[in-house]
Amino acid sequence: xxxxxxxxRYQGVQLTYYGDSVGIGAELDQQLGARFTQDTGIAVRxxxxxxxxxxxxxxxxxxxQARSAAIDVLLIDIIWPGAFAPHLLDLRPFCAGxxxxxxxxxxxxxxxxxxxxxxxxFADVGLLYYRVDxxxxxxxxxxxxxxxxxxVQARRIVAGERAANPxxxxxxxxxxxxxxxxxxALEWLASVGGGRILERGxxxxxxxxxxxxxxxxxxxxxxxxxxxxxxxxEDDARNVFQAGNAAFMRNWPxxxxxxxxxxxxxxxxxxxxxxxxAPGQPRVGTAGGQQLAVCQYSRAPEAAxxxxxxxxxxxxxxxxxxxxxxxxxxxxxAADPRVLAAEPFLGPLQAVERVTRPAxxxxxxxxxxxxxFFQGVNQVLNGAxxxxxxxxxxxxxxxxxx
Amino acid sequence: xxEVVVPRPRVPTAGAPRAGAPSLAARQARLAWLLLxxxxxxxxxxxxxxxxxxxxxxxxxxRLASPEPARFVGLSNYAALxxxxxxxQSIGVTLQFAVITVSGEFVLGLFIALLVNAQFRGRGLVRAxxxxxxxxxxxxxxxxxxxxxHDVYGVVNDLLVATLGVLPANVAxxxxxxxxxxxxALVDIWKxxxxxxxxxxxxxxxxxxxxxxxARVDGASALQQLVQITLPLLRPAILVALVFRTLDAxxxxxxxYVMFGERPDTMTMAIxxxxxxxxxxxxxxxxxxxxVIFLIxxxxxxxxxxxxxxxxx
Numbered sequence: 001x002x003x004x005x006x007x008x009r010y011q012g013v014q015l016t017y018y019g020d021s022v023g024i025g026a027e028l029d030q031q032l033g034a035r036f037t038q039d040t041g042i043a044v045r046x047x048x049x050x051x052x053x054x055x056x057x058x059x060x061x062x063x064x065q066a067r068s069a070a071i072d073v074l075l076i077d078i079i080w081p082g083a084f085a086p087h088l089l090d091l092r093p094f095c096a097g098x099x100x101x102x103x104x105x106x107x108x109x110x111x112x113x114x115x116x117x118x119x120x121x122f123a124d125v126g127l128l129y130y131r132v133d134x135x136x137x138x139x140x141x142x143x144x145x146x147x148x149x150x151x152v153q154a155r156r157i158v159a160g161e162r163a164a165n166p167x168x169x170x171x172x173x174x175x176x177x178x179x180x181x182x183x184x185a186l187e188w189l190a191s192v193g194g195g196r197i198l199e200r201g202x203x204x205x206x207x208x209x210x211x212x213x214x215x216x217x218x219x220x221x222x223x224x225x226x227x228x229x230x231x232x233x234e235d236d237a238r239n240v241f242q243a244g245n246a247a248f249m250r251n252w253p254x255x256x257x258x259x260x261x262x263x264x265x266x267x268x269x270x271x272x273x274x275x276x277x278a279p280g281q282p283r284v285g286t287a288g289g290q291q292l293a294v295c296q297y298s299r300a301p302e303a304a305x306x307x308x309x310x311x312x313x314x315x316x317x318x319x320x321x322x323x324x325x326x327x328x329x330x331x332x333x334a335a336d337p338r339v340l341a342a343e344p345f346l347g348p349l350q351a352v353e354r355v356t357r358p359a360x361x362x363x364x365x366x367x368x369x370x371x372x373f374f375q376g377v378n379q380v381l382n383g384a385x386x387x388x389x390x391x392x393x394x395x396x397x398x399x400x401x402x
Numbered sequence: 403x404x405e406v407v408v409p410r411p412r413v414p415t416a417g418a419p420r421a422g423a424p425s426l427a428a429r430q431a432r433l434a435w436l437l438l439x440x441x442x443x444x445x446x447x448x449x450x451x452x453x454x455x456x457x458x459x460x461x462x463x464x465r466l467a468s469p470e471p472a473r474f475v476g477l478s479n480y481a482a483l484x485x486x487x488x489x490x491q492s493i494g495v496t497l498q499f500a501v502i503t504v505s506g507e508f509v510l511g512l513f514i515a516l517l518v519n520a521q522f523r524g525r526g527l528v529r530a531x532x533x534x535x536x537x538x539x540x541x542x543x544x545x546x547x548x549x550x551x552h553d554v555y556g557v558v559n560d561l562l563v564a565t566l567g568v569l570p571a572n573v574a575x576x577x578x579x580x581x582x583x584x585x586x587a588l589v590d591i592w593k594x595x596x597x598x599x600x601x602x603x604x605x606x607x608x609x610x611x612x613x614x615x616x617a618r619v620d621g622a623s624a625l626q627q628l629v630q631i632t633l634p635l636l637r638p639a640i641l642v643a644l645v646f647r648t649l650d651a652x653x654x655x656x657x658x659y660v661m662f663g664e665r666p667d668t669m670t671m672a673i674x675x676x677x678x679x680x681x682x683x684x685x686x687x688x689x690x691x692x693x694v695i696f697l698i699x700x701x702x703x704x705x706x707x708x709x710x711x712x713x714x715x
Contacts (some may be wrong), residue, residue, distance in 0.1 A: 047611060054681075176665070177665040212414075227577050227578060228552070229577070230574075231576055367681050371682070376666075382667055
């Protein structure tokens with residue numbers, strides 16, 4: 001354990017940690033908490049946070065409103081630092097030497113008014129999944145680098161496959177009116193120079209490049225994407241792809257293990273690549289993931305910081321990558337050969353620029369900003385004209401921030 | 403001889419109260435207020451108080467879990483509503499849904515009520531069976547229908563495309579804006595027609611059989627009997643059914659929320675209101691939305707009561 005010596009100074013302290021509640025993450029939290037106690041003498045009570053994100057959000061808000069010391073360390077979503085910042089401890093003075101070992105975009109996301117309110121723990125990022133066998137069969141040497149190439153490849157593959165499989169489709173993504181569509185559409189915007197919704201306090205959504213890519217995406221619906229894609233979330237898209245009914249899919253890394261698993265019809269026949277972009281623009285993926293923060297009202301902030309430093313340390317991240325295929329937040333861990341072998345999608349990810357949602361700028365109003373955005377995009381996908389709609393979306397966002 | 407005293411007839415004293423004592427009417431009025439006071443207190447607490455509080459909140463910038471105190475802003479929330487295209491759209495969606503479902507449920511419900519009011523074997527069983535859709539919780543029924551309407555593996559597409567061959571290709575019933583409202587209305591009609599039928603059946607059962615006998619003697623056709631006897635005498639039951647259903651349709655939340663979530667082009671007034679208050683914590687603006695919904699529903703109720711005067715002419 002890298003910071004054992006510093007942590008042992010707080011021996012005998014009792015910490016409460018609201019951690020992961022989903023899948024193997026909850027199990028690893030218990031193990032890592034026990035290990036930390038063994039090495040440092042600091043007792044850790046690990047409590048799984050509520051499974052639903054919105055319920056966890058509300059639970060934390062209630063603790064903060066009561067200025068409660070009942071919670072020391074907490075697991076928070078990448079879009080929450082802006083809203084929670086006033087209640088979280090500034091970690092910068094405690095770990096100044098380590099900050100540059102994390103991805104700068106994630107550190108920037110967690111920095112609110114020059115205070116580093118959380119350390120990035122594990123990441124998530126949007127990726128393009130493609131069928132290696134179909135690309136080969138229809139004579140394409142590489143997965144699409146631009147959205148136009150994606151359209152060309154998808155159209156040709158669909159034309160060929162439809163005869164044998166009437167429900168076969170070209171491209172599936174998350175088009176339902178929810179947070180996932182904000183992630184998808186932010187990638188479209190950022191990949192063509194259409195801005196990032198809200199930049200330096202200004203609403204920049206109503207611009208020609210953004211309107212053009214959204215109108216282009218509307219053209220996919222019912223043509224290279226199924227008509228029902230405007231109701232799809234992550235698992236809807238994954239089920240279509242995994243059943244062998246789609247040539248391309250946009251999804252998070254979690255889909256990799258499942259699509260490669262025994263229940264999948266495409267195991268061994270698919271690959272991952274960065275999402276397409278316009279020529280000259282960066283290949284981007286929306287950043288997701290979880291952060292670890294220390295509550296401002298904790299009675300043992302120093303010990304709590306040591307727990308956060310331990311959990312986000314390189315050895316723990318390697319362990320979690322191997323055990324649970326969690327995506328590291330430190331470039332050095334992502335380059336570790338053991339991790340690369342366990343997470344084959346890390347290779348293509350090196351080329352991906354991670355874009356963050358405007359959660360830090362919008363703060364407590366982020367929900368409202370994101371909802372205005374994904375509702376507008378969903379309306380475009382369902383047939384509305386982006387050029388006319390985007391100014392209205394911009395006004396809604398401005399009103400939300402007023 | 404003693405004087406004979408002629409007894410005076412007793413004069414009723416009703417018109418001449420003793421000085422200072424309240425009249426019988428006044429005493430009865432006081433008793434009435436006393437007896438009504440518990441219910442009035444309850445109404446005050448559960449209806450009037452929240453209403454007044456909502457009006458007050460709608461004039462402020464109140465937000466949940468906000469460090470800033472609420473400020474009084476007059477009517478500016480209402481002014482913002484005037485320019486809120488999503489709100490207008492949600493009113494349009496809700497009114498369309500109400501018109502389609504209430505008329506559909508009324509026609510079908512009346513038909514079913516007339517049918518099960520007739521004498522036939524197994525009538526009790528049919529009356530019970532007809533209530534099954536109404537007995538399923540809406541959220542579960544809506545989820546079930548959502549799967550049935552699915553564009554890839556839904557049973558509706560399977561039936562219409564593969565089995566019957568009526569349609570050339572699968573239709574994304576819920577995704578496509580041209581079919582979305584119709585199919586969600588269909589779910590509501592399926593679910594709520596039994597309720598309307600039940601209310602109308604109760605009304606049918608109190609119409610005396612002699613009226614129909616007399617009409618038959620006079621040679622009235624079945625249609626004449628329906629128009630001249632059944633419908634006029636059913637008016638109170640029709641009013642109750644329509645008011646109930648219209649109010650429910652205007653407040654609709656669950657079936658839309660399960661099928662469409664926060665999708666904007668299918669958002670009802672109630673979903674927009676919930677989103678504003680719960681997801682955005684914007685209590686002031688949400689209260690203004692609530693007041694407008696309250697007004698719209700109020701107008702509908704007054705319209706019904708005036709149009710379908712229940713009192714005998």
